[in-house]
Amino acid sequence: xxxxDDNNFSxxxxxxNNELNxxxxxxxxxxxxxxxxxxxxxxxxxxxCNKAFEELSGYTRSEVIGHNCRFLQGNDNNEEQRETxxxxxxxxxxxxxxxxxxxxxxxxxxxxxxxxxxxxxTGKINYYIGIQNDITRLKLADQQLRIEKLxxxxxxxxxxxxxxxxxxxxxxxxxxxKDSVLILAEDLTITKVNPAFLKTFHIAEDEIINKKFFEIDxxxxxxxxxxxxxxxxxxxxxxVQNYLLEDIPTRIGNKILSFDAxxxxxEGRHNIILAIHDITEIRExxxxxxxxxxxxSHELKTPLTTVTASLQLVQRMLAPxxxxxxxxxxxxxxxxxxxxxxxxTDLLDASKIKTGKIELSRxxxxxxxxxxxxxxxxxxRYPECTISVSGFASNHYVGDKSRLEQVMLQLLKNSIxxxxxxxxxxxxxxxxxxxxxxxxxxxxxxxxxxxxxKIFESFFRVDEVQKQYPGIGIxxxxxxxxxxxxxxxxxxESTVGxxxxxxxxxxxxxxxxxxxxxxx
Amino acid sequence: xxxxxxxxxLDITGLLLESYxxxxxxxxxxxxxxxxxxxxxxxxxxxDIWMPQLMGDExxxxxxxxxxxxxxxxxxxxxxxxxxxIAREAGADDYIxxxxxxxxxxxxxxxxx
Numbered sequence: 001x002x003x004x005d006d007n008n009f010s011x012x013x014x015x016x017n018n019e020l021n022x023x024x025x026x027x028x029x030x031x032x033x034x035x036x037x038x039x040x041x042x043x044x045x046x047x048x049c050n051k052a053f054e055e056l057s058g059y060t061r062s063e064v065i066g067h068n069c070r071f072l073q074g075n076d077n078n079e080e081q082r083e084t085x086x087x088x089x090x091x092x093x094x095x096x097x098x099x100x101x102x103x104x105x106x107x108x109x110x111x112x113x114x115x116x117x118x119x120x121x122t123g124k125i126n127y128y129i130g131i132q133n134d135i136t137r138l139k140l141a142d143q144q145l146r147i148e149k150l151x152x153x154x155x156x157x158x159x160x161x162x163x164x165x166x167x168x169x170x171x172x173x174x175x176x177x178k179d180s181v182l183i184l185a186e187d188l189t190i191t192k193v194n195p196a197f198l199k200t201f202h203i204a205e206d207e208i209i210n211k212k213f214f215e216i217d218x219x220x221x222x223x224x225x226x227x228x229x230x231x232x233x234x235x236x237x238x239x240v241q242n243y244l245l246e247d248i249p250t251r252i253g254n255k256i257l258s259f260d261a262x263x264x265x266x267e268g269r270h271n272i273i274l275a276i277h278d279i280t281e282i283r284e285x286x287x288x289x290x291x292x293x294x295x296x297s298h299e300l301k302t303p304l305t306t307v308t309a310s311l312q313l314v315q316r317m318l319a320p321x322x323x324x325x326x327x328x329x330x331x332x333x334x335x336x337x338x339x340x341x342x343x344x345t346d347l348l349d350a351s352k353i354k355t356g357k358i359e360l361s362r363x364x365x366x367x368x369x370x371x372x373x374x375x376x377x378x379x380x381r382y383p384e385c386t387i388s389v390s391g392f393a394s395n396h397y398v399g400d401k402s403r404l405e406q407v408m409l410q411l412l413k414n415s416i417x418x419x420x421x422x423x424x425x426x427x428x429x430x431x432x433x434x435x436x437x438x439x440x441x442x443x444x445x446x447x448x449x450x451x452x453x454k455i456f457e458s459f460f461r462v463d464e465v466q467k468q469y470p471g472i473g474i475x476x477x478x479x480x481x482x483x484x485x486x487x488x489x490x491x492x493e494s495t496v497g498x499x500x501x502x503x504x505x506x507x508x509x510x511x512x513x514x515x516x517x518x519x520x
Numbered sequence: 521x522x523x524x525x526x527x528x529x530l531d532i533t534g535l536l537l538e539s540y541x542x543x544x545x546x547x548x549x550x551x552x553x554x555x556x557x558x559x560x561x562x563x564x565x566x567x568d569i570w571m572p573q574l575m576g577d578e579x580x581x582x583x584x585x586x587x588x589x590x591x592x593x594x595x596x597x598x599x600x601x602x603x604x605x606i607a608r609e610a611g612a613d614d615y616i617x618x619x620x621x622x623x624x625x626x627x628x629x630x631x632x633x
Contacts, residue, residue, distance in 0.1 A: 298599050301599035304618075305526075305618040306526070309529065309536055312622045317539065341619055359605060
């Protein structure tokens with residue numbers, strides 16, 4: 001199944017013949033999760049997964065390709081099982097085991113795992129196939145579960161009955177909460193309304209009680225978005241959370257409202273509890289904050305342009321015999337002005353990402369050469385660091401070159417910054433299936449497990465790190481968003497004190513629903 | 521010829537380019553730029569995007585439509601990265617972000633010259 005290009009395991013992208021296509025469909029039809037890992041690549045990354053694996057783990061294909069299977073284990077040690085796997089891998093044998101794994105949403109599941117090696121003609125193992133089954137349900141003692149469940153159900157039913165019986169309790173509850181609440185019968189007749197609703201929407205109780213929902217304010221609320229929400233509630237009878245509708249014409253102006261809905265069954269009938277939260281103002285404040293950030297950054301750049309240009313002018317006008325100290329001072333000033341410029345650019349980028357205004361300008365370019373160029377630049381600037389590059393990813397990648405350059409620079413600068421003693425950094429490039437993978441490995445401080453997801457959030461800083469290594473905490477956020485926008489994933493694996501490996505994957509082809517520009 | 525409503529940027533950019541041996545004409549008011557261009561026929565135009573009188577991309581569109589001026593190479597410069605798209609759409613020959621490195625700007629000028 002290997003392609004001529006030794007790094008290209010591409011059967012999942014486009015099957016080349018019918019037979020293979022049938023086999024792939026068969027794999028997707030099975031109930032067991034199937035993954036294939038490439039043992040010839042560093043850190044044995046996943047190069048294939050079937051549909052059942054996506055369902056089982058909650059991760060999509062593009063989120064797992066390029067990752068080592070370890071991510072399923074969360075922060076668990078699983079030492080015994082790891083030892084079993086290690087032994088089997090070493091001996092090139094098939095192994096069966098049960099291991100605690102975690103889904104994307106953090107739910108624990110028991111995985112019945114079967115690992116089979118795939119060898120080439122010479123007996124060398126090229127791939128490992130992992131077959132997985134979620135046996136959590138079996139693992140939990142069935143009887144125990146049933147008893148507990150019965151107990152809980154009985155308790156809940158009792159509680160529900162007391163609550164329902166005590167109408168006064170319900171009224172008091174409705175009066176207390178700040179969100180607007182309506183209680184609707186199955187035919188959308190309003191049976192109860194709380195004071196918050198009346199106050200928020202400037203409506204009197206007798207105007208709406210016993211009226212139909214769409215009669216509110218002479219049919220003003222009778223609009224498409226609300227119609228489909230109500231249809232969803234009355235026909236599908238499913239709960240709704242944070243259902244956002246904009247431009248709802250109320251007596252107090254057009255509003256952005258967030259709806260939450262739940263049901264309670266009373267005498268065999270479904271009643272709808274509808275909570276309405278006016279988020280118009282929150283949205284407005286958010287918008288103003290983002291606008292401010294964007295305008296402020298732009299306004300800061302204008303004087304900075306003059307300062308940078310003036311500095312360059314002074315540097316150009318220096319006589320050749322100028323005092324070294326003056327030259328050094330000017331060079332240092334330039335470095336600090338550059339740093340200021342980078343900070344402003346980052347702030348501007350962060351505000352653009354938040355408002356969804358970031359645009360990718362895609363073009364085909366030599367990604368490997370781009371990385372080599374970035375590395376060369378950094379080697380010059382940090383001669384004390386040894387940066388090595390191995391492997392290759394793509395010499396014809398279609399993406400935003402300058403944005404990806406920004407990501408590489410950010411990740412490498414971070415590795416340098418957080419490796420105060422050991423200046424060794426290794427970059428690995430690889431092509432896996434229809435993805436490319438770039439890993440940057442350092443031997444510095446590392447990132448504690450509890451922060452490994454958080455560091456990609458905006459303005460997040462690890463407290464104890466902040467004191468020694470100041471920064472504003474948006475570099476990784478921006479990088480992550482850029483990679484996401486390209487359809488890839490960015491993640492870190494690390495042991496504190498031993499270093500960190502930041503990796504990202506990028507898909508080689510784009511989905512048709514991707515509406516980015518392909519200009520420039 | 522350079523056009524930017526910020527006179528600080530305008531003056532210093534002018535001086536910088538003069539230090540490279542170019543002859544430079546400056547225009548802070550974008551509304552006066554088009555008549556000046558038809559009169560003085562510059563070899564190259566370096567123009568800002570966000571200007572109060574007339575937007576830079578508007579000017580470039582007019583220049584590129586007019587047979588007499590369409591051959592004049594245009595470099596646009598601006599403080600926001602997304603302006604690159606505006607510049608391309610307007611028909612500019614190149615774009616440089618503010619703050620710029622004078623060597624990069626010079627390279628672009630040489631390439632267009």
